Amino acid sequence: MKKLIINADDFGLSDGCNQGILQGHQEGLISSTTVMMTCPDIEKTIALLRNVDDLGVGVHLCITSGRPLTDGQSFRDKDGSFKKRNTYLHGIDCDNEEVYQEWKAQIDTFIKLAGRMPDHFDSHHHIHLMPRFLGITRKLSQEYNLPLRQEKQVITNQPFVPCFTDFHASNANIETLEKIITMPEETVEIMTHPAFCDQHLCEISSYNTERKTELDFWMNPNTINFLNSHHITITNYTKIAKS
Structure with missing residues (x-):
């Protein structure tokens, strides 16, 4: 394995998330992020990403957080916001055409x-x-010609890039990186959630202070030196598309 995409989820969730991801990119190893388009002040959020050199930016599709951009009703709670994740895990009947239109929006x-x-x-x-x-998922990937975070059974027209989704504060260490870089694929994405822990984040997410631990790890000189010593290239989907 020669290349790592270090993707920070949840850009837009809070100011602490935004500033943490940006600093983690400018001073650390964060190479990519995905934006929650259903968060408040989305125009201000997108403006933060303008002129940020070398950061890959994608979309973090939502039907479990924030407020819908479309008029779909099957994923909408009584207050107009999205229904919570547990409702989908328990078999809520959701209109797929409405979900497609929402994600497309x-x-x-x-x-x-x-x-x-x-x-x-x-x-x-x-x-x-x-x-x-x-x-x-397949339809959107093909329609927009976009790669996506996927598992092997998700067949799209995009190359398969496996994602290490088990990275979190409790295993933010060099031992975890050693495990990842021995994966057989040439390119691997790491899903991470770095952030500065602000009050708003604590109010809306149970995973809050741990995000600072992840951010610190990606900015730690020891982490950077370890990957450099193993000749690992930090990349993103934009760079892959150009190679």
Whole structure:
């Protein structure tokens, strides 16, 4: 394995997330991020990413956090926001056409506000990989010609890049990196959630202080030196597409 995509999820979730991801990119190893288009102040959020050199940016598809961009009702709670993740785990009947239109609107809104295409997509709580939504996932990948965070059974027109999804604060260490770089694939994505822990993040996410631990790890000189010593290239989906 020669290349790592270190992708920070949840850009837009809070100011602490945004500033942590940006600093983790500028001073550390974060090479990619995905934006939650359903968060408040999305225009301000997208503006933070303008003129940020060398950071891959994709879309973090949502139907479990924030407020919908479309009029779909099957994923909407009584207060108008998205239903929570547990409702999908317990078999909620969700209209797939409404989900497709909502995710399409999230991608299209990114393109409109950012003035460019996203370089990949994934989703909040891995919702795009639930069996009921795999058809939508494949359709969007083909329609926009975008790579996505995927598992081997998700067949798309994009090359398979495995994602290490078990990285979190409790195993943010060199031993975990040693495990990842021995994976057989040439390129591997690492899913991470770095952030500065602000009050808003604590109010909306149970995974909050741990995000600072992840951020510190990716900015630690020992982490950087370890990857350099093993000749690992830090990359993103934009760079892969150009290679």
